[in-house]
Each structure stands twice: as structure tokens, then as C-alpha cells.
Amino acid sequence: MRLSKRARLALGLTALIACSGQLANPIDGGADTSTQDQFVPVDAKLDAPIDASIPDVADASIDVSTDVADAGIDGPITLASSLGDPLNIAVKAAYVYWVNHSDGNVVKCSTSGCGGTPTVLASGQVSLEGIAVDSTNVYWLSNLPAGSIMKCAIGGCPGGDGGSSPTVLATAQGNPNDIASDGTNAYWTNYTDGTVVKCAIAGCGGTPTPIASSQANPIGIAVDALNVYWTNWSGGTVMKAALSGDAGTAVQLASAQMNPYFIAADATNVYWATNGDGTVKKCAIAGCGGSPTTLASGLSSPLAIVTDGTNVYWTNYGTSTISKCAVGGCLGIDGGPNPTTMSTDQGPYGIAVDSTSLYWTNAQAGTVIALTPK
DSSP states (O other): OOOOHHHHOOSGGGGGTGGGSSSOOGGGTTOOGGGGGGOOOHHHHHTSOOOTTSOOGGGSSOOTTSOHHHHOOOEEEEEEOSOSOEEEEEEETTEEEEEETTTTEEEEEETTOOTTOOEEEEOSOSSOEEEEEOSSEEEEEEOSSTTEEEEEETTOOBOTTSSBOOEEEEOSOSOEEEEEEOSSEEEEEETTTTEEEEEETTOOTTOOEEEEOSOSSEEEEEEOSSEEEEEETTTTEEEEEETTOOTTOOEEEEOSOSSEEEEEEOSSEEEEEETTTTEEEEEETTOOTTOOEEEEOSOSSEEEEEEOSSEEEEEETTTTEEEEEETTOOBOTTSSBOOEEEEEOSSEEEEEEOSSOEEEEETTTTEEEEEEOO
8 A cells, every 4th residue: 555655754753654564663563652642643643734834945946956066055955856755865975865765766966966856776666764875885775575675886776677776685674774884784773673783785695694682673773983883762772782793792872761763973972863752862982871961852853863073963853953963062041952953844854964064855845955064
């Protein structure tokens, strides 16, 4: 059954596309029921009219064919529009990559613009979610076959029939939710079977290696040169393990988190969006004594999160905003967290950052936006 765009996207965590059959809905899969009242059913919330007071960048008077480098303006511009539910996004070198959930395309666009027409790297995918890019390949999660981990060369993976022919790294995974790569391995979380696994980018015979098992619904994932980090949605924990580790070597960085979601890391800290209590937090990668620092609070469904080592940026799906905070904190005059609102948009989902710009997808509006300077 193919549902409407808004029926497939849910406020906050229900945007995991539970209706697609690929990704688990944590609310239905053993999540902490004490926070369920913060989530509104998909049909009831997202079939309602969009708040007309929220401007849509896609409707702004900026020609989407205008290249970023030639725009001569500061502020968000549209790289692509009329997309089929763009969700997760990544940036590498001079290109931005993202997945379109409903039209089954994995695409890229130059960071300086692509005339509003992104390049399709792979098509015919099903229920796309998650994306990671290294210097060689782009990786994503697909439901064809069910629970599949896919890869394609960053230049494309054309098939003999004129279509695309991506490589399957693994299938029948336990509802994979997020993916990362360090250029040697791809790493992902399996929500329903409670594992965090890795597979060599050249292939692993369809049998990934467990890094951690018996996790309580692992969901977001990030990687650096030494460790892999993840969040456990229903377990309320933030974890790390050495890249070379095996199941049983995981270290807990934080506990008692209310539904931690996506996670990011720099050379010093890990950062995550805590969906259940509307906060963004950080913890030193060496540990924080189980007491993470709150960078922002009072948020509505904080979702994707990235860092450039200077600031941390995230999407607020509930209020359709993009926010940032210095990694050291962003206190207001009252002494409390006071993050900066970078942009107001419609249904921001994924987010990515490079040395000059910030990029995000608008799931509801079907657009991909670039903001320079960030």
C-alpha cells in the first residue's frame, strides 16, 4: 500500500517510515511509553494543513536554477525541488547526496548548484532511508530486498539495461535505521534485533560483523577514526565501541536519556538529539561521568544533528526550524541555553555541513536547501 507523503512522514521519531515496512516505529517497538504523548499519530498530525505562517524556502523568489556560487546572496537557497520525500542527506567534497524515500532515487548535486536538476545515482529503490558517503561510494538502506544495505560508486552505478545496478552489501537485517562509513567499513544499527554491525566496503559475503549486541533498539550512528557511537532509543543510552571491537565491548557514555535519536561526533565530543524531552546534549568521547551537558532544551522533536567542530546544528521537525549552538555552549542572558535559529522551513529532516555551508532536506516541501554562510 502506498501512502501519501504526509502519511508516510511522522512528527519526530515516527518519521522512521514505519508504514514502509522497512524501518521500525520505536513507539510500536518497545519504546519508553512515558514519552509517547509527545508524538501525534501520522494521519492525525501530518494530514492537517501546514501552518501558513511558516515560510517555505521553495516558494521564495530565488530561481532554483541559480548556482550557489553565483547567487551573490547570504541566506538559504533551493538546490532542488519537487522531490519525492527527501530524507537523509550527506556532503562530501564538492557534492551533496540524499535519498528520496518515495520515488526510490539516490541523487547528488554539486554544492555550488546543479541547475535544480540533481544527478540520479541509483533508481528503483524501495523505502529509502539513511545515507553515508566516503571518498569512493555512497551507502543507504533499502527495502528491496527487505532490510538491505546498498552501495553505489559516487560517480554512479549504471546497469546493463540502462538503469542503475547498485551493490547489495547485506540483506535481511533487523530493521536497519542509520548508516555511517569510515572509508574502510560501513556501519549500521539494526533496530529490532538490537545489533550494531559493520561490513567491509568491498563486501563481507552478506554477513556483517557484530560490534555490539543485546542493545535496546539502537537507532542513530556515527563514526570517527577510532570509535563507533550509537544511541539506544528505548534503552535511553548513548554508547561507543572501538572500530576493531566485537560484540560485548561497548562502553556506555550516558544513560537515562529520553529517547535519544541521531548522533554526531567530532574530535572531542559526541552530540545527540533527545527526542523524548526535546534536548540536544553532548558528552566527551572519553566519557563525561554519565552526566552529559545540555546544549539546548525546550525543543520540539529535534531530529538530525551534525557538527563541524565549532558548532553543532540540528533540525527541529516539530517547529520546522534549523538551529545551531557553539560546541562549548550557547548561553542566553538568563544563563540558560539559547541556540540560534538558522532558518524556518517546512518539515526539515536530514542535515549536513561542510566548511562553508549548511544543507538540509525538507521532507514535507520536497526540497533540498543550502545556506551560505552557515
